[in-house]
Amino acid sequence: MQPHDFFLVLLLILLFARIFSELFYRFALPPVLGELFAGIVLGPSLLGWVSPNATIKLLAEIGIILLLFDVGIETNINRLKESGKDAAIVAFGGFVIPFLLGAWTAYTLFGLSLVVALFVGGTITATSIGITVRVLNDLKKGQSREGEIVLGAAVIDDVLGVILLAILYEFSKSGSVDLVNTGKVFLFIALFFLFAPVAAKLMAMLIQKYDAHNERPGLIPTAIFSLVLFFAYLAHKVGAPEIIGGFAAGLALSRRFFLPFGIAVRENQAFAAKIEQQIRPIVYLFTPIFFVTVGLSVDLGEIAWEKPHVWIFGGTILLVAIAGKMLLPFMLRTLSLKKRLIVGLSMIPRGEVGLIFAEIGRIGNVFDNETYAALILVIILTTLLPPFLIKLAYEYENEKGTEP
Numbered sequence: 535m536q537p538h539d540f541f542l543v544l545l546l547i548l549l550f551a552r553i554f555s556e557l558f559y560r561f562a563l564p565p566v567l568g569e570l571f572a573g574i575v576l577g578p579s580l581l582g583w584v585s586p587n588a589t590i591k592l593l594a595e596i597g598i599i600l601l602l603f604d605v606g607i608e609t610n611i612n613r614l615k616e617s618g619k620d621a622a623i624v625a626f627g628g629f630v631i632p633f634l635l636g637a638w639t640a641y642t643l644f645g646l647s648l649v650v651a652l653f654v655g656g657t658i659t660a661t662s663i664g665i666t667v668r669v670l671n672d673l674k675k676g677q678s679r680e681g682e683i684v685l686g687a688a689v690i691d692d693v694l695g696v697i698l699l700a701i702l703y704e705f706s707k708s709g710s711v712d713l714v715n716t717g718k719v720f721l722f723i724a725l726f727f728l729f730a731p732v733a734a735k736l737m738a739m740l741i742q743k744y745d746a747h748n749e750r751p752g753l754i755p756t757a758i759f760s761l762v763l764f765f766a767y768l769a770h771k772v773g774a775p776e777i778i779g780g781f782a783a784g785l786a787l788s789r790r791f792f793l794p795f796g797i798a799v800r801e802n803q804a805f806a807a808k809i810e811q812q813i814r815p816i817v818y819l820f821t822p823i824f825f826v827t828v829g830l831s832v833d834l835g836e837i838a839w840e841k842p843h844v845w846i847f848g849g850t851i852l853l854v855a856i857a858g859k860m861l862l863p864f865m866l867r868t869l870s871l872k873k874r875l876i877v878g879l880s881m882i883p884r885g886e887v888g889l890i891f892a893e894i895g896r897i898g899n900v901f902d903n904e905t906y907a908a909l910i911l912v913i914i915l916t917t918l919l920p921p922f923l924i925k926l927a928y929e930y931e932n933e934k935g936t937e938p
Contacts, residue, residue, distance in 0.1 A: 538885060540589060542599050542899065543583075543584050543590065543937060544590075544593075544823075545651075546576055546583060546584055547572075547573075547576065547584065547590070547822070547823055547826045547827075548819075548822065548823070550572035550575065550576055550821070550826065551568070551569045551572045551822035551825070551826050552822070553568075553572070554569060554571050554572040554575070555568035555572075555822070556568070556569035556744075557570050558571070560788075562925075563921075563922070563925070564672055564673075564921040564922070564924075564925055565664060565671050565672055566669055566825055566916065566921060567922075568826050569822050569825035569826050569828075569829070569831045570665075570828055570917065570918065571829060572826050572829060573825070573826040573827060573828060573829015573830040573831075573832070574829040574832060574834070575829075576826070576829070576830060577829060577830035577831070577832065577833070578830075578835060579829075579832060579833055579834040579835065584635035584830055585830065586827050586830040586831055590823070590827055590830070591827060593823045594824040594826075594827035594828075595824070596820050596823075597820035597821040597822070597823045597824035597825075598780075598821070598824045599666045599762060599763070599766045599779070599780035599860070600714050600762065600813075600817045600820050600821060601664055601667065601780075601781060601817060601821045601824070602663070602664070602667070602780040602784065603762045603780040603783055603813075603817070604629075604813075604814065604817045607906025617685060620659040620683045620686075620687075620866050620868060620869075621682075621683050621684075621685075621686025621687040621690065622686075622687075622688035622690060622866070623862055623866065624683060624684070624702075624783055624862055624863055624866070624881060625686070625687035625688075625689075625690035625691045625694070625879060626690070626694075626862075627861060627862025627863075628659075628661065628687065628691060628858065628859045628881045629659050629690075629691055629694045629695070629717065629861060630853065630857030630860040630861075631859075631861055631862065632655065632659050632855055632859060633655040633656060633658075633659045633698070633858075634655065634656045634734040635655070635854045635857070636651075636654050636655035636656075636657070636659075636851060636854050636855065636858070637651045637652050637654060637655030638651075638655075638659045638849070638876065639654075639850060639851065639854050640654040640655070643850065644847055644850075646905070649900055650901065650905065652702055653891065653894075653895040653901065654703050654851065654905070654909065655669060655701055656695075656698050656699065656891050657884070657888050657891040657892050657895065657909050657912075657913070658851060658854065658855040658858065658884065658912065658916075659691075659694075659695060659698060660691070660692075660695045660884050660885075660887035660890075660891060661687075661688050661691045661692070661695075661859070661881050661882075661883065661884070661887070662883040662884055662887050662888070662917065663685075663688035663689065663691070663692050663887075664824060664825070665825070665828075665883040665917060665920075665921070666684055666688050666880045666881070666920075667684075667685060667688070667857055668821070668825070669880070669883075669920070669921045669924055669925075670684065670880065670924075671714055673887050673924070673925060673927065673928055676768070677914045679869065679873070680869060680873045680876050680880075683866075683869075683877055683925075684880040684881065685701045685879055686802065687881060688880075688881070691881070691923050692887070697720060697723075699891060699894070709869050722772035723772055725772070726768065726769060726772045726779075734761060734765060736785045737761055738758075738761070738809075741753070741754070741757045741761075743760070753809060754809060754812045754813070755812045755813055755816060758809055758812075758813050759813065759816060761783055762779070762780050762783045762784075764779075764936075765779035765780065765783040766779035766780050767779070772780065796886055828885050828889070828917070831889050832889070832910065832913075832914055833910075834914075836906070836907055837907045837910055837911055838903065838904060840905050841904060841907075842909070843904050844904055844907050844908045844911065845908075847904070847905065848907075848908035848909070848911040848912055850909075851908065851909065851912050852912045852915055852916065853883070855884070855912055855916055856882055856916070859878055859881040859882045860878035860879075860881075860882075861878075863875075863877040863878035863881065872927060874890060875927055876924055876927050876928070879920045879923050879924050879927065880920065880924060882916050882919075882920045883916055883917045883920050883921075884912070884913045884916045884917055885913070885917045887914055888909075888912075888913040888916070888917075889910075892906060892909045892910060892913060895909075896927050
């Protein structure tokens with residue numbers, strides 16, 4: 535792609551994202567759906583003007599990293615820790631149950647091979663943390679009790695998803711799994727979670743000290759943006775998703791962050807607010823690219839709409855994918871019934887993570903065309919329906935009054 539062609543593509547992505555998000559907002563629909571729809575319109579499903587090439591995907595990756603950084607800045611670490619038990623229950627239940635149910639359904643009811651069945655289960659285990667977080671933020675519920683449970687669960691879910699993907703990919707190639715390598719990845723990720731926020735906090739203190747004596751503008755956005763990218767790089771090197779690095783950096787720069795083991799760092803509220811103010815325009819610029827790219831990655835023309843198997847298999851897996859994510863949240867006794875419903879709905883979107891699983895399965899010749907098409911249909915529906923349902927659940931709750 536020539537530079538001038540890329541400029542036009544980027545122009546179309548940003549312009550269509552803004553137009554459709556505004557339209558959806560005016561019709562009282564989640565704006566993130568407008569950005570997803572912009573990708574469907576621009577991509578191979580409709581107009582075919584834009585394809586998600588490597589450069590666009592890279593910008594999209596920066597967008598989701600920055601979104602999680604922004605979420606990390608706003609997160610109250612103490613409240614997140616209080617939600618830890620509930621978040622862990624939702625995460626592990628929402629990871630294990632869809633995987634086992636999906637694999638069992640594909641293997642037993644539809645007679646697929648073990649490798650294919652495991653990949654089907656893996657595809658529906660994922661939760662798209664970006665879509666979930668964006669919907670709750672749009673509804674101004676990101677810092678609610680249920681929002682913090684969803685955030686904690688989605689972060690855990692993302693880490694488990696990456697480990698599972700590595701295991702399944704290795705299994706599909708060699709027919710066996712190296713537990714030592716898997717254990718190393720898990721250990722590196724745990725160490726990253728332990729030390730990354732501390733290191734980011736120390737770096738932020740250096741930036742703050744230098745900023746106090748710097749007369750030229752632009753230091754904070756440049757330094758913080760570089761810091762976020764650095765921690766995304768580190769996360770990737772230890773085997774974790776890059777977005778976890780962005781979240782760790784944001785968490786470390788939060789106004790409410792404390793080092794582990796109870797050692798408090800003196801907080802500077804003004805500096806934390808300054809970071810948020812100066813970095814947020816960059817977040818608003820890049821994050822729509824990510825959601826448009828998710829829409830671009832979907833090709834509705836690949837779905838064999840005329841084949842009954844696609845609808846029967848796809849419909850069955852869709853029910854399994856929804857039920858698997860909803861089951862454990864309904865057992866959370868610390869939340870009202872409506873809040874449990876919202877937590878369950880928030881864990882359903884598969885988005886880009888499900889697409890990655892499906893694409894690896896297709897490229898590795900694990901899926902045939904009909905199975906792949908059915909899974910794409912499941913990913914589309916689990917991505918597009920929950921934002922509507924979450925919004926309806928909150929509107930119904932507001933009409934009935936706030937529940938405990």
